[in-house]
Amino acid sequence: SRTATRTADGALAVGGLDVRTLADEYGTPAYLLDEEDFRARCRAWRTAFGPGADVFYAGKAFLCRAVVRWLTEEGLNLDVCSGGELATALSGGMPAARIAMHGNNKSRAELAKAVTSGVGRIVVDSFQEIERLAGIAAEHGVRQKVQIRATVGVEAHTHEFIATAHEDQKFGFSLTGGDAAEAVRAVLKHPESLELIGVHSHIGSQIFDMSGFEVSARRVVGLLADIRDEHGVELPEIDLGGGLGIAYTPEDDPREPHEIAKALAEIVGRECEAANLAVPRLSVEPGRAIVGPTAFTLYEVGTVKQLDGIRTYVSVDGGMSDNIRTALYDADYSVVLAGRASAAEPMLARVVGKHCESGDIVVRDAFLPSDLAPGDLLAVPATGAYCRSMASNYNQVPRPPVVAVKDGQARVLVRRETEEDLLRLDVG
Numbered sequence: 148s149r150t151a152t153r154t155a156d157g158a159l160a161v162g163g164l165d166v167r168t169l170a171d172e173y174g175t176p177a178y179l180l181d182e183e184d185f186r187a188r189c190r191a192w193r194t195a196f197g198p199g200a201d202v203f204y205a206g207k208a209f210l211c212r213a214v215v216r217w218l219t220e221e222g223l224n225l226d227v228c229s230g231g232e233l234a235t236a237l238s239g240g241m242p243a244a245r246i247a248m249h250g251n252n253k254s255r256a257e258l259a260k261a262v263t264s265g266v267g268r269i270v271v272d273s274f275q276e277i278e279r280l281a282g283i284a285a286e287h288g289v290r291q292k293v294q295i296r297a298t299v300g301v302e303a304h305t306h307e308f309i310a311t312a313h314e315d316q317k318f319g320f321s322l323t324g325g326d327a328a329e330a331v332r333a334v335l336k337h338p339e340s341l342e343l344i345g346v347h348s349h350i351g352s353q354i355f356d357m358s359g360f361e362v363s364a365r366r367v368v369g370l371l372a373d374i375r376d377e378h379g380v381e382l383p384e385i386d387l388g389g390g391l392g393i394a395y396t397p398e399d400d401p402r403e404p405h406e407i408a409k410a411l412a413e414i415v416g417r418e419c420e421a422a423n424l425a426v427p428r429l430s431v432e433p434g435r436a437i438v439g440p441t442a443f444t445l446y447e448v449g450t451v452k453q454l455d456g457i458r459t460y461v462s463v464d465g466g467m468s469d470n471i472r473t474a475l476y477d478a479d480y481s482v483v484l485a486g487r488a489s490a491a492e493p494m495l496a497r498v499v500g501k502h503c504e505s506g507d508i509v510v511r512d513a514f515l516p517s518d519l520a521p522g523d524l525l526a527v528p529a530t531g532a533y534c535r536s537m538a539s540n541y542n543q544v545p546r547p548p549v550v551a552v553k554d555g556q557a558r559v560l561v562r563r564e565t566e567e568d569l570l571r572l573d574v575g
């Protein structure tokens with residue numbers, strides 16, 4: 148995070164606060180979120196895209212009411228993909244018109260809630276859903292704005308599990324197979340209850356290379372041109388999704404928002420000119436790129452186990468329940484000694500969690516000082532996205548809190564779960 152510094156005696160500080168004090172006050176593990184950094188990233192995206200485009204923060208990366216308030220204040224919109232995310236968005240005060248609703252299998256209740264709260268758009272994902280939504284909107288006397296999720300056939304260079312726009316997958320309508328054109332016809336059959344405002348595409352996550360977006364934009368604009376030719380209407384919006392990568396380790400080299408905005412505007416402008424179309428309003432949906440770098444997880448070391456000639460295992464007080472990404476995606480993280488400085492020789496270590504599973508790895512290979520001992524604090528950077536939001540209670544471990552820091556003040560956004568919380572749902 149941007150405000151991370153070191154104190155005179157070598158401890159990590161963030162938002163002007165020493166991690167030792169934060170650990171004493173809030174315990175470990177804890178996600179420490181730098182509010183100033185979050186807001187700065189929001190502003191960077193807003194400024195880069197300017198008033199002619201919209202930035203929808205993807206709530207799945209991390210959402211709580213304070214985040215919703217920051218987004219609202221910083222002029223961002225919000226992408227939600229479940230009833231729970233929608234409820235959080237509304238409860239945090241995001242105007243419904245600035246919310247977009249996603250999902251390949253939204254329930255009737257989720258659709259009804261979205262329609263009656265007045266969300267700005269619903270991204271439709273299947274033929275059944277188009278009919279379902281048309282019915283629900285008609286029932287409530289609403290003309291619901293919709294975008295069509297197109298599968299643009301791009302295989303983004305990322306982990307197979309999180310690439311979403313190649314053909315064989317559950318999301319969207321295929322362009323090449325003609326389903327997208329058919330979905331347009333299906334939506335246009337319900338002019339009283341559905342208003343088709345645009346086409347949406349999302350090609351994957353943790354992407355560094357802009358070429359996937361080139362192809363995606365070309366195909367989305369191609370669909371707009373086909374729609375004009377067939378129906379005589381030029382749709383006013385396109386959304387190119389999220390997916391911009393962040394630096395998890397020093398080797399990662401992410402693009403800045405202004406580079407991304409410039410590249411996308413150029414691609415869309417060029418394609419529209421070639422197709423003789425007015426340039427539609429562009430929107431994007433970054434999640435990870437906004438919140439990912441703004442938080443780190445603070446852990447306490449419990450044991451250091453040296454297996455002679457094999458490796459050193461450093462066990463911390465969390466693990467796969469607060470960060471499943473290493474186990475699930477083979478994701479790379481880095482780790483630093485946070486509570487003090489050390490001049491000891493570095494040793495190669497594996498940082499593992501406390502769960503009853505050998506795949507419970509936090510950082511696969513890390514250099515840490517060889518005088519590392521129980522009680523030391525470790526910080527794992529870039530855990531703001533898809534860590535708290537994908538956290539679990541595996542082994543009945545309570546989920547850590549999210550603590551925001553800013554200008555020397557800390558404030559709990561999401562409190563630590565207790566064993567009582569875990570037992571509250573157990574009514575047997």
Ligand code: LLP
Binds near residue numbers: 389432435476
């Ligand atoms: N828009 C749509 C329609 C999406 O499906 C996603 C992510 C985003 C936006 C935001 O993508 P981002 O900018 O955050 O990459 N759990 C995985 C990531 C799954 C992303 C799913 N969709 C992970 O931990 O890497």
